[in-house]
Structures are given as C-alpha cells and as structure tokens.
Amino acid sequence: MAKLGDLGRIITGNTPKTSEVLNYSSNDICFVKPSDILDGEITKLTKTEFYISEYARPKARILPPKSVLVTCIGIIGKVAINDVECAFNQQINAIIPDFRKCLTEYLGYAIQNKQKEMQDIANAPVVPILNKTQFLEIEVSLPSIEEQVEIVEKINATDKLTSLRKEQLAKMDELVKSRFIEMFGDVKDEEKVTLSDICLIITDGTHQPPKFTTTGIPFLFVSNIVGNTITYDAEKFISQETYDELIKRTPIEIGDVLLSTVGSYGHPAVVKSDKPFCFQRHIAYLKPNKELIDSEYLHGAILSVDVQKQIEERVKGIAQKTLNLSEIRKIKLPLPRIDEQKQFAAFVEQVDKSKFEIQKSLEKLETLKKSLMQKYFG
Numbered sequence: 195m196a197k198l199g200d201l202g203r204i205i206t207g208n209t210p211k212t213s214e215v216l217n218y219s220s221n222d223i224c225f226v227k228p229s230d231i232l233d234g235e236i237t238k239l240t241k242t243e244f245y246i247s248e249y250a251r252p253k254a255r256i257l258p259p260k261s262v263l264v265t266c267i268g269i270i271g272k273v274a275i276n277d278v279e280c281a282f283n284q285q286i287n288a289i290i291p292d293f294r295k296c297l298t299e300y301l302g303y304a305i306q307n308k309q310k311e312m313q314d315i316a317n318a319p320v321v322p323i324l325n326k327t328q329f330l331e332i333e334v335s336l337p338s339i340e341e342q343v344e345i346v347e348k349i350n351a352t353d354k355l356t357s358l359r360k361e362q363l364a365k366m367d368e369l370v371k372s373r374f375i376e377m378f379g380d381v382k383d384e385e386k387v388t389l390s391d392i393c394l395i396i397t398d399g400t401h402q403p404p405k406f407t408t409t410g411i412p413f414l415f416v417s418n419i420v421g422n423t424i425t426y427d428a429e430k431f432i433s434q435e436t437y438d439e440l441i442k443r444t445p446i447e448i449g450d451v452l453l454s455t456v457g458s459y460g461h462p463a464v465v466k467s468d469k470p471f472c473f474q475r476h477i478a479y480l481k482p483n484k485e486l487i488d489s490e491y492l493h494g495a496i497l498s499v500d501v502q503k504q505i506e507e508r509v510k511g512i513a514q515k516t517l518n519l520s521e522i523r524k525i526k527l528p529l530p531r532i533d534e535q536k537q538f539a540a541f542v543e544q545v546d547k548s549k550f551e552i553q554k555s556l557e558k559l560e561t562l563k564k565s566l567m568q569k570y571f572g
Contacts, residue, residue: 195333195334195335195336196295196296196333196334196335196336197330197331197332197333198289198305198329198330198331198332198333198334199329199330199331200295201289201291201292201295201296201301201334201336202289202290202291202292202295202296202301203289203290203292204287204288204289204326204329204330205255205257205287205288205289205290206255206266206284206286206287206288206326207226207255207281207282207283207284207285207286207287207288208253208254208255208283208284209283209284210246210250210253210254210281211253214250216247216249216250217246217247217249217250217253218244218245218246218247218250219247219249220245220247220248221245221247222245222246222247222248222251223245223246223247223248223250223251223254223256223279223280223281224239224241224242224245224276224278224279224280224281225242225244225245225246225254225280225281225282225283226239226242226263226274226276226280226281226282226283226286227242227243227244227282227283227285227286228265228267228268228269228272228283228285228286229243230242230243230274231263231265231272231273231274231286232272233269233272235353236273236274236275236299236302236303236306236353237272237273237274237275238274238275238277239263239274239275239276239277239278239280240277240278241278242280246281250281251281254281255281255282255288256279256280256281257276257279257280257281257282257288257290258279258290259276259277259278259279260275260276260277260291260298261275261276261288261289261290261291261298262274262275262288262289262291262298262301262302262305263275263276263282263286263287263288264286264287264288264289264305264312264329265285265286266285266286266287266312266316266323266324266325266326266329267284267285267321267322267323267324268285268321268322269322270309270312270313270316270322270324271305271306271308271309271310271312271313271324272309273302273305273306273309274302275298275299275302287324287326287329289301295336295339296336296339296342297339297342297343297346299346299350300342300345300346301334303345303346303349303567303570303571304334304335304571305332305334306567307334307567307571307572308332308334311332312324312329312332315328316328334571335570335571335572345570348566349563349566349567349570352559352562352563352566353563355559356556356559356560356563359552359555359556359559360556362552363421363549363552363553363556366545366548366549366552367422367497369545370494370497370541370542370545371494371497371498371499373538373541374494374495374497374498374538375498375499377530377534377537377538378495378498378528378530378534378538379498379500381528381530383526385528386526386527386528386529387526387527387528387529388523388524388525388526389480389522389523389524389525389527390523390524391486391529392482392483392486392487392492392529393480393481393482393483393487394481394482394483395444395445395479395480395481396478396479396480396481396519396522396523397443397444397478397479397519398455398475398476398477398478398479398519399444399472399473399474399475399476399477399479400440400443400472400473400474400475401475404432404436404440404472405432405433405436406430406431406432407431407432407433408431409431410431410432410433410434410437411431411432411433411434411436411437411470411471411472412426412428412430412431412469412470412471412472413428413430413431413432413471413472413473413474414426414428414471414472414473414474414477415430415473415474415476415477416454416455416456416457416458416474416476416477418473419452419454419458419461419462419463419477422461422462422463422493422497423463423464424452424463424464424465424466424467426467426469426471428471432472436472437470437472440472441470441472444472444473444479445481446465446470446471446472446479447465447481448465448466448467448468449464449465449482449484449489450464450465450479450480450481450482450489451463451464451465451479451480451481451482451489451492451493451496452465452473452477452478452479452480453477453478453479453480453496453517453522454476454477454478455476455477455478455516455517455518455519455522456476456514456515456516456517457476457514457515459505459509459515459516459517460496460502460505460506460517462492462493462496462497463493464489464490464492464493478517478519478522480492480522485532486529486532487529487532487535488532488535488536488538488539489539490535490538490539490542490543491530491535491536491538491539492527493542494538494542495527495528496525496527498527500527501525501527504525504526505517505525508521508522508524508525509521
C-alpha cells in the first residue's frame, strides 16, 4: 500500500480572476471544472467547456498531460486523466505521478476504486469536502510497474469494449430519430396538433411527499427515467393504501408516457409493464388517446429535434429549469395516420430488440469490470 502523497506531486486547482477579462480572452488552455468529469468512469480529457488564455497562465495551476484529476468538493471522487495540458479549479485535486512508482492509468483506476471511502471521509451535511491533507493520506495498493502494466491492459480492454457498446446504443437512438424525420419531418406547422389534442390526461405526480415505507410499491423520481426508459430500482416505497389513493390522479396503464420536467427535463418513457408504481411531481404523466396516437410514435415525436427545441424554448427558471404542464399541453407535433404511426412503432420495436442484446453485453462487461477492480484493488 502507498499513500497518494507519496506517489507524485499533488496540487489543488484555482480559478484566475473572472473579473480580469484577458484571463478568458482566448481558448488557449483547457480549464477543467467538476462538470467536465463523468461519474462512474475515468474521463479522458481532450477538451473542456471553459478555457483560459495564455495571459492567465502565470496565475493558473497548469498540469502536464497524463496527470490524474480528482473532484474533492461536491461529488467526491470523480476521476479524469488529461490528454492535453490543462488548468483546473479549486474543487479538484490533481496528481502529477512519479512514473518511477506508478502509471497514470493504474493510479486513476486505484483512486476510482476508493471513491466510496473518499465520500465517507468527506461526509458533510451541506457540501461534502475532501481537503488536501485527507486526500494525501488516502492509501492505494501499489504492485510493481510490470504488474501495473498488466492490470491496466486488462481493464482498458474491458473499458474499450464498454465504450463501443455505448456508442452502438447511441447510434441506435440516432437511427430512430433519423427514421422519424424521414417519415414525418416535412409536416407544416399549421398541420400539427398539440399534446392536449391527443392526450386524455396531462398531469404530474403527487405534490405532497407520501408516507414512505421500507418495502412495498416503488415510488419513482426523475432519476428513474434513464435512457428514455423507466427503471424500477427505487430507493423509496409506499404502501398499498397510499398507492390506491395516489393512483386515482394518475391511473397508470401500459402505453402511458412519463416525461421528466425538472432538472434533466424532456426525457420521455413509455410504461411497458403492469408493475404498480407512483411518482413525484417532477414527472409529467401523459395518457395518449389510443384512437389517435400510438405510444411509441408519441415517444419518438417527443425525442424529435423539433419537439426538443420546443421544450427548450418553453422551460422556465434559472437555478432549476422546469417544464410546466401548461407549456407541455401547447407542444405541437405531426399526427399522421395511425397505420403510419404503427409502422414507425414496428421499426422502433426492431431497434429495441437490437438494443436489448447490446445492453445485455454491456451489463456483462460492467460485471467483468467490477470483478477485475475487486481482484486488483480490493
């Protein structure tokens, strides 16, 4: 085992004064913020949302390529490796590795495996903070360089396959969007209908937090709409009695559509199971008129470029953007013949079958990655 402080030079980032315009007058140097770093995987940084100028270089903390960046305020333990020179802000600690002791990629995986431990240390009621001293003391396993090379090669191979599967899933989604445009993209605006014209109910989940139970019927949040589908992995549950009361307002059936409206807004999901559940008010509930519109078609229409643009134009708020029910009802979309809608739905069904197989492969790879991480990092 070795402490992070013994494996290289550790630097806490800073932010050149935003009031000094010349600091941000050109995109010369990547400026890394926690939002540039993904959670759950090691981010390879080649570009960032924000940049600083060469003028700001003396005032910034600059990292050479192949350093390891770790978020230490807010979401603790997100990890990135920079493939280009970069600066970074004060929410991030970075290690410039001592290559005589450790490989960059090995160190990244070792730190990623310590995320839960770092989060426990940084536990705070408001904003979690892992200070530099605590960060220095984190211990990771340290085999020989030869063993590190072997470990990195095995995990990298798994990560590359995982990335490939994710790219395939993204391409499948793009294929569906392209098909929608091909079939329905030339409809004039005056020929479109509003969601209120084609839905029997447009409302949202319960506004009053129900009495939760440790087991029972799942109570879903916006985070349960993932990849434009519903996941039932709930952290909160309600009793049958509470469910019977709430379901009166949102009589959920197979074919109904949920739509996220707060934070990560604009993501639809079709109810495809008769599994009972209820949900919070940050999810809108659309009950399509089945004589007029097919659920899969409605799902595809909401994801289309035109409707997503309407959603973007209709959200309100600054700190927390919200898509209100009144605005949802005004959203316009094409209404082709029901047989054309079902033709599109059949296409989506075939794509979903392919996505299901890819998803199964992805889950196996993620299981393999976990077992490798357990084997090599404990």
